[in-house]
Amino acid sequence: MAEPVILSMRSITKEFPGVRALDDVSLEVRKGTIHAICGENGAGKSTLMKVLSGVYPHGSFDGEIVYQSQPVAFGSINDSERAGIVIIHQELALVPELSIAENIFLGNEPRRGLAIDWDTVRMRATELLARVGLDEDPDTPIKHIGVGKQQLVEIAKALEKDVKLLILDEPTAALNENDSQHLLDLIVGLKAKGVTSIMISHKLNEIEQVSDAITIIRDGRMIETLDIADGDVDEDRIIRGMVGRTLGQRFPERAHTTGEVFFEVRDWTVQHPLSAERLVAKRSSFTVRRGEIVGFAGLMGAGRTELAMSVFGRQYGTWLGGTMHKDGKEIKVRSVPDAIGHGIAYVSEDRKALGLNLLDTIKRSIVSAKLSRISTAGVVDGLQEAQAAEEYRRSLRIKSPSVEHGVDTLSGGNQQKVVLAKWMFTDPDLLILDEPTRGIDVGAKSEIYQIVRELADAGKGVILISSELPELLGLADRIYTIFEGRITGELRAADADQEMLMRRMAPTKGDHE
Amino acid sequence: MTDQVNERRGFLAEFSMLFGKRGSLKEFGILGALIVIVLAFQIATNGTTLAPGNVINIVQSQSYILILAIGMVMVIIAGHIDLSVGSVAAFSSVVVAISMNDWGLPWGVAILIGLGLGVLIGAWQGFWVAFVGVPAFIVTLAGMLLFRGLNQVVGQSRGIGVDPGFVDVLAGYLPEFGPFTGYNNPTLLLGLLAIVAVVVFELRTRARRKRIGADVPPQWVLITRLVLISGAIVAATLLFASGRPGTSFPLSGVLLVAFVLGYGFLTQRTTLGRHIYAVGGNRRAAQLSGVRSRWVDFFVMANMSVLASVAGMMWIARAQAAGPADGVTWELDAIAAVFIGGAAVAGGIGTVAGSIIGGLVMAVLSNGLFAIGTGSDWIQVIKGLVLLVAVAVDVLNKRQGRFSIIALLQRGLTRGRDRDSLSVSS
Numbered sequence: 001m002a003e004p005v006i007l008s009m010r011s012i013t014k015e016f017p018g019v020r021a022l023d024d025v026s027l028e029v030r031k032g033t034i035h036a037i038c039g040e041n042g043a044g045k046s047t048l049m050k051v052l053s054g055v056y057p058h059g060s061f062d063g064e065i066v067y068q069s070q071p072v073a074f075g076s077i078n079d080s081e082r083a084g085i086v087i088i089h090q091e092l093a094l095v096p097e098l099s100i101a102e103n104i105f106l107g108n109e110p111r112r113g114l115a116i117d118w119d120t121v122r123m124r125a126t127e128l129l130a131r132v133g134l135d136e137d138p139d140t141p142i143k144h145i146g147v148g149k150q151q152l153v154e155i156a157k158a159l160e161k162d163v164k165l166l167i168l169d170e171p172t173a174a175l176n177e178n179d180s181q182h183l184l185d186l187i188v189g190l191k192a193k194g195v196t197s198i199m200i201s202h203k204l205n206e207i208e209q210v211s212d213a214i215t216i217i218r219d220g221r222m223i224e225t226l227d228i229a230d231g232d233v234d235e236d237r238i239i240r241g242m243v244g245r246t247l248g249q250r251f252p253e254r255a256h257t258t259g260e261v262f263f264e265v266r267d268w269t270v271q272h273p274l275s276a277e278r279l280v281a282k283r284s285s286f287t288v289r290r291g292e293i294v295g296f297a298g299l300m301g302a303g304r305t306e307l308a309m310s311v312f313g314r315q316y317g318t319w320l321g322g323t324m325h326k327d328g329k330e331i332k333v334r335s336v337p338d339a340i341g342h343g344i345a346y347v348s349e350d351r352k353a354l355g356l357n358l359l360d361t362i363k364r365s366i367v368s369a370k371l372s373r374i375s376t377a378g379v380v381d382g383l384q385e386a387q388a389a390e391e392y393r394r395s396l397r398i399k400s401p402s403v404e405h406g407v408d409t410l411s412g413g414n415q416q417k418v419v420l421a422k423w424m425f426t427d428p429d430l431l432i433l434d435e436p437t438r439g440i441d442v443g444a445k446s447e448i449y450q451i452v453r454e455l456a457d458a459g460k461g462v463i464l465i466s467s468e469l470p471e472l473l474g475l476a477d478r479i480y481t482i483f484e485g486r487i488t489g490e491l492r493a494a495d496a497d498q499e500m501l502m503r504r505m506a507p508t509k510g511d512h513e
Numbered sequence: 514m515t516d517q518v519n520e521r522r523g524f525l526a527e528f529s530m531l532f533g534k535r536g537s538l539k540e541f542g543i544l545g546a547l548i549v550i551v552l553a554f555q556i557a558t559n560g561t562t563l564a565p566g567n568v569i570n571i572v573q574s575q576s577y578i579l580i581l582a583i584g585m586v587m588v589i590i591a592g593h594i595d596l597s598v599g600s601v602a603a604f605s606s607v608v609v610a611i612s613m614n615d616w617g618l619p620w621g622v623a624i625l626i627g628l629g630l631g632v633l634i635g636a637w638q639g640f641w642v643a644f645v646g647v648p649a650f651i652v653t654l655a656g657m658l659l660f661r662g663l664n665q666v667v668g669q670s671r672g673i674g675v676d677p678g679f680v681d682v683l684a685g686y687l688p689e690f691g692p693f694t695g696y697n698n699p700t701l702l703l704g705l706l707a708i709v710a711v712v713v714f715e716l717r718t719r720a721r722r723k724r725i726g727a728d729v730p731p732q733w734v735l736i737t738r739l740v741l742i743s744g745a746i747v748a749a750t751l752l753f754a755s756g757r758p759g760t761s762f763p764l765s766g767v768l769l770v771a772f773v774l775g776y777g778f779l780t781q782r783t784t785l786g787r788h789i790y791a792v793g794g795n796r797r798a799a800q801l802s803g804v805r806s807r808w809v810d811f812f813v814m815a816n817m818s819v820l821a822s823v824a825g826m827m828w829i830a831r832a833q834a835a836g837p838a839d840g841v842t843w844e845l846d847a848i849a850a851v852f853i854g855g856a857a858v859a860g861g862i863g864t865v866a867g868s869i870i871g872g873l874v875m876a877v878l879s880n881g882l883f884a885i886g887t888g889s890d891w892i893q894v895i896k897g898l899v900l901l902v903a904v905a906v907d908v909l910n911k912r913q914g915r916f917s918i919i920a921l922l923q924r925g926l927t928r929g930r931d932r933d934s935l936s937v938s939s
Contacts, residue, residue: 315801336803346801354801357794359861368791369802371784378783383725422802 006031006196007165012051012063014044021047022061023220029165029213034187034197036207038242039217040413040441045200048217049167053087054080067165084164088154090173090439094142101125101138104157128156132186146301148179155186166190166197172206173439176300176467178506184210202441204235216241239442250446251474252453254494258477259290263430263461268322270310270485280306280317282485288430288461293452295476295493296465297501303485304465305349308432312346313339326429340369343429347419347436349465355419356407363389363403365418370426392421396451413444420451431455432463437471449475469498481505543854543870546903550874554881562881565756569763572753573684573831575876576765577602577824579869581847582854583776584813584820586868589851590780591813592793592860593642593649597656598847599840601818602825604660605630607668609826610835613676620679624826631822634660635815643810652814657844670837675829683768683830687761696754697761704750708743715739765827772820777865789813793860849896850875853903874899 014022054074125138172180272278309316313336348354389403481489481504489504554562609627687699753762780786791799854871856863
């Protein structure tokens with residue numbers, strides 16, 4: 001009845017200086033199944049996959065890997081790929097300037113003599129794209145297709161390598177719901193063709209939907225493996241395993257009263273930075289009250305981030321028109337310093353590229369957007385700086401022994417807390433949070449929800465951009481829906497449900513299935 | 514409360530506090546290398562390397578490169594490069610020489626002209642880099658040709674002499690005064706001032722930390738630290754003060770120390786300094802945090818040209834004439850010093866202190882090799898290899914899971930510090 005075991009990792013222990021990242025972890029994956037690995041950030045999921053794929057070569061860890069009934073000793077990622085194990089990382093490994101076809105065959109180009117056989121490349125690329133359900137010209141440069149399609153190209157690339165065991169690290173983290181669904185369907189389809197998948201994900205509903213077995217890792221140890229066929233597996237069950245406790249309410253209680261409207265944008269119109277005829281915001285108007293969390297719902301590419309970044313000192317595209325008002329007065333915000341000066345803060349969706357300098361310490365990062373608060377005449381007061389940073393480390397429970405540590409040593413959730421601290425330090429009236437919980441584990445998520453709610457309760461206005469509809473419905477007080485640069489609806493969160501939002505987020509495409 | 518904390522601190526952690534709060538180990542690695550090189554040559558040359566005359570000579574002859582390295586490290590931290598410094602130095606200094614020689618201007622005015630030219634040239638290059646967006650590599654490659662050519666146009670490719678007063682102030686020695694002590698008195702005075710400054714600074718910092726309730730190192734650390742620093746200053750002072758009569762700690766060295774302190778302060782303690790690191794570390798994130806990155810680019814490029822002019826003037830003062838081949842390959846010496854000093858090619862990492870030590874490694878190497886009779890051909894070969902190896906060691910150290918003694922040491926110290934910080938926070 002049960003399928004044969006394709007992979008068995010036995011008693012894997014991996015140590016880094018000062019940390020035991022994996023402690024006696026064992027994992028068995030059956031052939032032709034989708035095996036999910038769950039755990040909080042920093043639990044050791046990615047480390048386990050790096051051990052498997054040879055990123056950490058044989059000998060740098062203890063334990064044994066048996067793959068297709070043979071003990072294996074991968075010295076590098078090339079070895080594992082040759083054996084048919086392909087890992088797709090959270091940060092996609094594609095070259096933006098090269099075409100889809102070139103990326104699929106990068107490092108593995110079919111040749112005739114010394115020259116690359118471009119005809120074969122194109123032909124096989126077209127075949128592969130059809131297999132992953134991507135309708136694009138293989139000559140299209142990667143940078144011209146969205147991140148959802150790029151993810152499919154990664155899978156095509158894996159298929160080209162004759163993949164037997166596909167490892168996906170947070171495959172849907174950056175995707176909207178439609179693209180996520182497409183990807184999940186594809187993985188299920190591959191399963192039918194005999195491809196085994198290991199999927200690391202924080203999205204428990206997706207895991208529940210597609211996986212056959214779930215292994216839960218916590219603090220570097222394997223907690224348990226749940227078999228979906230046995231039944232009794234639901235989100236609460238998984239969360240309990242991951243955090244070692246049941247999370248009570250996932251969202252903090254809503255405030256009962258919100259203040260008056262203090263921030264308003266009217267008829268905001270923004271042109272795309274590259275093509276003049278494309279408008280990313282079309283006469284958008286919205287308001288924010290004191291103490292209110294306002295959600296922006298929309299599909300990827302709807303223009304939520306673009307609108308937010310344009311409001312934040314015109315950091316996206318070209319501003320064509322529209323006015324901004326704060327406390328009843330019109331304000332001009334032409335640059336980031338203007339925005340910070342008017343008490344506007346923007347927490348970017350891409351914390352590594354736009355939110356943090358990964359070379360900096362926690363301390364320096366926290367004060368970086370408002371150095372004037374801890375300096376006189378351009379000279380930074382090191383003691384005030386350390387004290388301010390320490391205060392945020394404690395109040396936001398940033399998990400690090402000291403603020404002198406580099407932000408690159410932190411997990412995603414803690415990095416996000418540093419970014420939040422950085423903007424809280426500017427003492428803003430309006431915080432724009434763009435996907436604040438992307439790629440963050442469940443425990444840190446609820447902590448961030450709590451922080452956001454506390455900020456609102458302290459009288460600040462919050463704009464919450466999120467692709468996770470339950471998050472918007474659970475946290476926001478009021479939600480605007482955005483479609484193709486236009487605000488298509490405004491709903492009280494208490495009265496709305498996912499379907500109502502979806503219908504306004506994709507009005508021409510019909511209802512969400 | 515602090516006493517309790519101190520008790521719980523590991524010895525290693527306390528020991529590392531000797532070298533300042535963070536004890537930047539990378540710089541101590543290079544400093545260690547410098548000391549090893551100095552001692553090796555001291556033995557190989559039977560003591561001439563650390564002879565007063567030779568040490569004074571090294572400072573005299575290398576100050577200008579070290580001053581270039583200060584500007585260069587800021588350029589490199591911000592993620593740029595400057596290939597034009599030699600040509601800029603040559604152009605500024607030839608105009609300075611002409612202003613004294615041909616136009617008969619006093620040397621004070623000539624120096625102001627040199628600085629002014631540095632500002633103008635810097636503004637020119639900064640404009641192209643910051644506001645037009647041409648990569649600094651290209652702008653300064655163009656500048657390298659441009660200002661080399663202008664040097665030869667203006668100076669008509671001849672040697673142009675400079676005023677004796679100019680030589681005295683930029684390449685001379687401190688004026689002798691006071692009773693006969695067997696040492697050079699002004700140098701002794703400088704050393705004394707340095708010790709007083711260090712002690713006052715340390716005590717004031719400590720008092721302030723205590724007042725605010727911040728963590729202070731235990732007393733033995735403070736005292737050992739003061740004794741070590743003072744000892745080093747005393748040793749250096751006596752060394753520089755015991756050269757042949759008429760020589761002292763060189764004025765070019767005084768200028769260098771002033772620049773090191775000033776720019777060290779600027780890069781580590783001011784908001785402008787923070788912005789330079791921020792732009793180099795992640796430009797877009799810096800912009801989204803309100804840093805006006807263009808002005809940062811403009812500043813580092815402009816500043817570099819000003820320092821190049823200073824270096825050019827120091828050079829012609831020492832050579833007592835300006836010429837068409839002044840400053841050739843200076844940029845490469847400065848860049849080498851910066852990278853040996855631990856800066857990252859991609860920007861965001863580097864320090865003034867590290868670059869100075871890097872420059873001194875190269876300077877001592879040249880000096881010592883020359884002293885033991887190596888030809889300049891082989892000196893170049895060796896310096897090239899040293900640059901390569903120094904950066905390669907740095908690269909390898911950053912890679913995980915590879916054995917290296919320095920990495921091992923660093924790990925030990927960091928672990929000690931982690932324990933220390935943990936106990937403070939709990």
